[in-house]
Amino acid sequence: MTSGTAGWQHDESSSMSADEYILFSVADTLCGLKISEVQEIKRVSEITPVHHAPPYVRGVINLRGQIVTILDICEKFNYQTSEIDTNMRIVIVKHEEESIGLLVDSIEDAITATQSQIAPPPSNINKIEGQYITGIYKTNDALIAILDKDRLLEKECTDQNSSAGAEV
Numbered sequence: 001m002t003s004g005t006a007g008w009q010h011d012e013s014s015s016m017s018a019d020e021y022i023l024f025s026v027a028d029t030l031c032g033l034k035i036s037e038v039q040e041i042k043r044v045s046e047i048t049p050v051h052h053a054p055p056y057v058r059g060v061i062n063l064r065g066q067i068v069t070i071l072d073i074c075e076k077f078n079y080q081t082s083e084i085d086t087n088m089r090i091v092i093v094k095h096e097e098e099s100i101g102l103l104v105d106s107i108e109d110a111i112t113a114t115q116s117q118i119a120p121p122p123s124n125i126n127k128i129e130g131q132y133i134t135g136i137y138k139t140n141d142a143l144i145a146i147l148d149k150d151r152l153l154e155k156e157c158t159d160q161n162s163s164a165g166a167e168v
Contacts, residue, residue, distance in 0.1 A: 020112050021113060022110050024089070024091065025105040031104075033147055040092040043089065044084050044089065044090055047059035048060050056075040057072075068090075068100065069100055070100075070102075071100060071103065074105070087105065087106040117137060118134075118135035121133040122136075131151065133146065
């Protein structure tokens with residue numbers, strides 16, 4: 001990862017372990033995604049709004065000639081959303097042959113963890129974001145919610161959350 005994380009790109013030709021995770025903040029929640037699922041992390045540039053889109057769709061950007069939909073993860077988790085600031089980043093992931101940008105509050109770190117270090121999520125998580133968590137990684141300072149990228153991007157989950165924001 002380069003310093004500042006603004007221009008970080010995943011090199012698919014390198015032999016990255018599936019146990020490496022990029023950590024980012026979504027409101028007060030520390031989350032992780034497998035680095036192998038991340039194409040790129042970029043600074044937030046101008047996001048063009050999409051009229052009549054669900055609330056979690058922040059808009060689209062032009063990424064080197066490719067139109068990328070930007071999803072606001074705070075909105076997806078039914079958290080209070082905020083104005084774009086200089087710490088926010090867009091985590092670009094691939095989903096069903098389409099690049100999708102995940103708007104996050106900040107990039108925090110990168111870690112390596114074995115499956116045995118990741119505990120199953122508590123069965124009593126009943127908030128909306130709970131359906132996207134595959135496990136919990138414990139550090140000395142924090143708990144990290146390991147996210148399921150495919151579940152996070154499933155249309156059915158996305159559409160359910162945009163309507164009422166009811167607990168799941």
